[in-house]
Amino acid sequence: MRTIRxxxxxxxKRVFIRCDFNVPKDEDGNITDDRRIRGxxxxxxxxxxxxxxxxxxxxxxxxxxxxxxxANSLRVVKTRLKTLLKMADRISLAKxxxxxxxxxxxxxxxxxxxxxxxxLRFEEGETKNDIEFAKRLASFADVYINDxxxxxxxxxxxxxxxxxxFPKERRGAGFLLSKEINFFxxxxxxxxxxxxxxxxxxxxxxxxxxxRSLIDKVDKIIIGGGMAFTFLKAQGxxxxxxxxxxxxxxxxxxIMIKARKMGVKFYLxxxxxxxxxxxxxxxxKYVPAQEIPKGWMGLDIGPASSRLFREVLHDAxxxxxxxxxxxxxxxxxxxxxxxxxxxxxxxHATTIVGGGDTADLAQKAGDVEEMTFVSTGGGASLxxxxxxELPGITALESN
Ligand code: AMP
Numbered sequence: 202m203r204t205i206r207x208x209x210x211x212x213x214k215r216v217f218i219r220c221d222f223n224v225p226k227d228e229d230g231n232i233t234d235d236r237r238i239r240g241x242x243x244x245x246x247x248x249x250x251x252x253x254x255x256x257x258x259x260x261x262x263x264x265x266x267x268x269x270x271x272a273n274s275l276r277v278v279k280t281r282l283k284t285l286l287k288m289a290d291r292i293s294l295a296k297x298x299x300x301x302x303x304x305x306x307x308x309x310x311x312x313x314x315x316x317x318x319x320x321l322r323f324e325e326g327e328t329k330n331d332i333e334f335a336k337r338l339a340s341f342a343d344v345y346i347n348d349x350x351x352x353x354x355x356x357x358x359x360x361x362x363x364x365x366x367f368p369k370e371r372r373g374a375g376f377l378l379s380k381e382i383n384f385f386x387x388x389x390x391x392x393x394x395x396x397x398x399x400x401x402x403x404x405x406x407x408x409x410x411x412x413r414s415l416i417d418k419v420d421k422i423i424i425g426g427g428m429a430f431t432f433l434k435a436q437g438x439x440x441x442x443x444x445x446x447x448x449x450x451x452x453x454x455x456i457m458i459k460a461r462k463m464g465v466k467f468y469l470x471x472x473x474x475x476x477x478x479x480x481x482x483x484x485x486k487y488v489p490a491q492e493i494p495k496g497w498m499g500l501d502i503g504p505a506s507s508r509l510f511r512e513v514l515h516d517a518x519x520x521x522x523x524x525x526x527x528x529x530x531x532x533x534x535x536x537x538x539x540x541x542x543x544x545x546x547x548x549h550a551t552t553i554v555g556g557g558d559t560a561d562l563a564q565k566a567g568d569v570e571e572m573t574f575v576s577t578g579g580g581a582s583l584x585x586x587x588x589x590e591l592p593g594i595t596a597l598e599s600n
Contacts, residue, residue: 202379202382202594202598203372204374204379205244205247205376207373214254215253215342217346217363219346219349219352220259220349221241221260221578222238222257222275223260225558230277233564236575237557238282240348244375245282248346249288254310256315257315258359259275262320264320264322266324267323270320274319274320291313291315292316292317293315294319295318298321299338327358330358330362331358334358335358335362336366338359339367343371344371346372346374347372347375347593348375348378350582351578353581354578354581354591361592364596364597364599377577381577382585388551392518394518396419396521397420397421397423397514397550398415398521399514399524400412400523400524401427404446405432405449408524411587415586416460416465423510423513425510425537426525427528429499431449433469434447435451436457438490439493439494441498470499472502472505473502475494477496479528487503487504500528501535501536502527511544520552522552522559524558525558542562542568543566546566554575555578555582555583556576557577558579560576
């Protein structure tokens with residue numbers, strides 16, 4: 202992959218860096234994990250050291266398009282960047298993305314200065330991959346750099362349409378992006394076996410294709426989190442008010458049959474933590490997964506599942522983990538996820554953690570240093586495992 206190092210000299214140029222500053226925040230809007238910001242520093246510093254005028258852009262959250270929304274503003278990111286780069290007076294934030302303020306600030310940028318544009322998703326054109334919006338962004342810069350692995354699986358304007366507007370020798374990958382791609386290619390093309398995937402999170406739908414193709418690659422799959430209930434229901438069990446995707450019950454059955462046919466061990470939780478409400482202050486119970494009463498919902502895996510999954514992971518040589526085992530944001534439903542994090546961190550396997558939520562969780566559990574690799578991209582890393590082309594990478598390499 203052509204990286205920023207391989208481009209024609211960028212000294213003094215206006216460099217646009219697509220970053221992934223979509224960082225997790227607490228209820229007061231404070232950043233709880235700034236790994237994605239720190240991950241981009243190497244590329245940003247490389248440009249500053251070459252007297253570039255640096256334009257940073259990112260999305261954050263899911264704001265309504267064409268509206269300014271304080272909660273999703275990149276203001277906190279600017280503050281954190283100032284601290285991390287130790288250059289408070291040379292970093293500014295535009296009030297908009299491609300509006301008058303952004304234009305004026307781009308014009309005024311001096312060598313070695315950094316301008317952060319506002320949240321790309323404040324503009325409708327971003328998620329629509331709109332070429333006109335991409336052209337307006339492209340008019341700000343001479344060089345395009347993608348350092349946002351976490352969004353490379355999305356054909357959005359700043360990721361897909363925009364790079365193609367730059368000649369080949371003036372577009373490339375940042376250091377973070379190339380590190381992530383190289384790591385996945387190296388470790389997952391020929392993984393050391395047993396290869397185990399641990400998949401959790403809220404919905405089957407978001408990870409359906411990944412699950413289908415993981416079965417071709419792994420020796421065992423562990424399913425936890427909200428998505429487990431679709432599989433449990435597909436087996437005919439009562440799941441009360443737990444999260445479920447009824448339209449995917451057949452698909453869930455097909456996946457389990459395929460696993461069986463291919464000799465892939467497929468594990469679901471055997472017990473769950475249930476509550477009558479999605480709340481921190483309600484009664485909770487531990488029950489076997491086949492005994493969820495009507496009216497209750499499963500919000501975490503239980504202790505027997507944690508033990509079972511530890512046994513399953515015991516001989517693993519490669520582990521890919523994506524998605525929490527329960528509603529880890531609430532302490533009382535976080536145990537299953539924290540235990541999973543400890544189990545994976547303690548293993549002797551090559552451990553790859555993908556996804557913002559999962560990385561946040563590993564951080565909460567204090568396990569980040571013990572993991573082999575914590576990727577900034579969840580969906581993107583699953584797509585890579587599936588062997589899919591990522592639109593952001595294809596666009597960088599297109600002719
Ligand atoms: P995802 O973005 O699909 O990886 O899902 C992450 C989200 O799944 C987290 O915010 C969790 O709170 C949520 N989640 C995990 N387990 C459950 C569950 N049993 N019921 C509802 N939500 C869950």
